[in-house]
Amino acid sequence: MNPRHGGWLIGLSVVVAMTLAAFQVPFVPNWLGWLRPEWGVVLFFFWTVEAPSRTGVVSAWLAGLFFDVLLDAPLGSHGIGFAATTYLTARFQSRLAMRTLAQRAIVVFGMVTAVGLLNATIGLLVRGDFVWRAPLAGIGAAIAYPVLAIAMSGVAAKRLRS
Amino acid sequence: MLTALLVLSLGIMLVDEKTSLLRGARFVLWTVASPLQFVANLPSKAGGAVGRTLADHDQLRGRLADLEREVLYLRGLLTRHDAVLTENVRLRELYESRQRAREDMLVAELVMVSASPLTITLDKGQLHGVRVGQAVIDSAGLFGQVVETSALASRVLLITDSSHSVPVRVLRNDARAIAIGDGEDGLALKDVPTTLDVREGDRLVTSGFGRRFPTGYPVGVVETVIVAPADLFANITVRPAAALDRSRQVLVVLDANGTAPPGGEPSEPAG
Numbered sequence: 001m002n003p004r005h006g007g008w009l010i011g012l013s014v015v016v017a018m019t020l021a022a023f024q025v026p027f028v029p030n031w032l033g034w035l036r037p038e039w040g041v042v043l044f045f046f047w048t049v050e051a052p053s054r055t056g057v058v059s060a061w062l063a064g065l066f067f068d069v070l071l072d073a074p075l076g077s078h079g080i081g082f083a084a085t086t087y088l089t090a091r092f093q094s095r096l097a098m099r100t101l102a103q104r105a106i107v108v109f110g111m112v113t114a115v116g117l118l119n120a121t122i123g124l125l126v127r128g129d130f131v132w133r134a135p136l137a138g139i140g141a142a143i144a145y146p147v148l149a150i151a152m153s154g155v156a157a158k159r160l161r162s
Numbered sequence: 163m164l165t166a167l168l169v170l171s172l173g174i175m176l177v178d179e180k181t182s183l184l185r186g187a188r189f190v191l192w193t194v195a196s197p198l199q200f201v202a203n204l205p206s207k208a209g210g211a212v213g214r215t216l217a218d219h220d221q222l223r224g225r226l227a228d229l230e231r232e233v234l235y236l237r238g239l240l241t242r243h244d245a246v247l248t249e250n251v252r253l254r255e256l257y258e259s260r261q262r263a264r265e266d267m268l269v270a271e272l273v274m275v276s277a278s279p280l281t282i283t284l285d286k287g288q289l290h291g292v293r294v295g296q297a298v299i300d301s302a303g304l305f306g307q308v309v310e311t312s313a314l315a316s317r318v319l320l321i322t323d324s325s326h327s328v329p330v331r332v333l334r335n336d337a338r339a340i341a342i343g344d345g346e347d348g349l350a351l352k353d354v355p356t357t358l359d360v361r362e363g364d365r366l367v368t369s370g371f372g373r374r375f376p377t378g379y380p381v382g383v384v385e386t387v388i389v390a391p392a393d394l395f396a397n398i399t400v401r402p403a404a405a406l407d408r409s410r411q412v413l414v415v416l417d418a419n420g421t422a423p424p425g426g427e428p429s430e431p432a433g
Contacts, residue, residue: 024206125401
């Protein structure tokens with residue numbers, strides 16, 4: 001990402017995503033926390049579709065390291081999902097950009113669900129416990145993505161214009 | 163590039179989980195990211211403050227009266243405790259024991275709960291004197307031990323996590339055992355012979371063996387004792403003394419100089 005062309009906005013949004021990932025919601029039952037979207041995946045999907053030249057698998061992977069320490073996960077476990085989904089998004093960026101918001105939200109659902117399954121498998125291999133919160137995080141992400149896209153698209157178009 | 167990152171991820175994940183080689187890297191990354199954790203905790207903190215503000219006035223007066231009574235009662239106990247403590251110090255000096263009589267403690271607030279493994283994140287880190295291996299308690303008993311620190315925050319493995327073990331003794335008869343977390347909300351006593359005298363309702367405290375935990379902190383109460391005729395070992399479950407799912411403020415047990423106690427490494431994984 002190039003800081004001279006609004007890269008700061010992407011950086012700031014990653015910081016906000018990290019904060020949201022660690023967000024503690026008062027008066028809410030624990031199971032509702034399972035709906036928490038995988039904010040990193042949602043955000044890198046958004047930026048890769050909107051500004052493919054400003055994001056990449058390396059920056060996604062590096063951001064994953066900060067998610068790891070914040071959420072008490074083994075180093076590299078978030079990066080693996082972020083990098084893989086960013087790569088796939090970049091690969092099909094031109095096709096995804098033409099799809100409707102609802103269709104992209106379905107793709108986000110699939111990606112977050114797959115990442116959840118991947119992380120659960122890694123947890124099983126590395127820590128010996130399989131924790132998969134079913135597709136709930138995917139549903140949360142599919143709801144969060146259109147909100148994020150509507151809120152950010154205008155700003156992104158304005159700030160990232162080269 | 164993607165393949166290289168995937169291989170690198172798997173490599174560092176294994177190194178991070180199985181060794182402490184990346185502890186320095188985690189420390190730096192977490193220190194940078196810690197302020198975000200505090201920001202993320204603000205709504206929860208504000209929620210608690212709003213709850214307290216909205217609490218009924220009479221209810222608060224009643225609670226204040228209760229607390230005043232409790233302080234009076236505890237002061238009374240403390241008077242006796244100080245006398246016992248003085249005698250204990252004298253006796254320990256007689257036996258040339260290096261055991262400290264009174265631990266320094268640091269009040270810390272919980273900022274995040276994590277389910278796998280069962281950990282909590284505290285708002286105090288190395289800058290405040292927190293070190294890996296230190297015990298964490300609440301007003302009722304042992305909470306866990308510090309397993310990771312950044313400059314500003316620290317992570318505590320709860321005693322109920324399945325990888326956590328703590329040496330205990332039964333208060334009634336000094337019988338010794340190892341209490342291991344069941345991965346949910348309780349503990350179990352490991353490898354206790356059926357001949358050992360442990361009963362339901364027995365109170366367990368830290369034995370101090372292994373020198374990882376200070377001696378005498380309540381760990382829990384024996385909930386069930388199941389002895390199958392053919393088994394060599396009893397199946398004993400323990401209810402933790404600490405309010406693991408309710409306490410928002412805990413105490414980190416520092417040593418006199420604010421450093422880790424002897425043998426200050428996290429306990430070995432169970433099993």
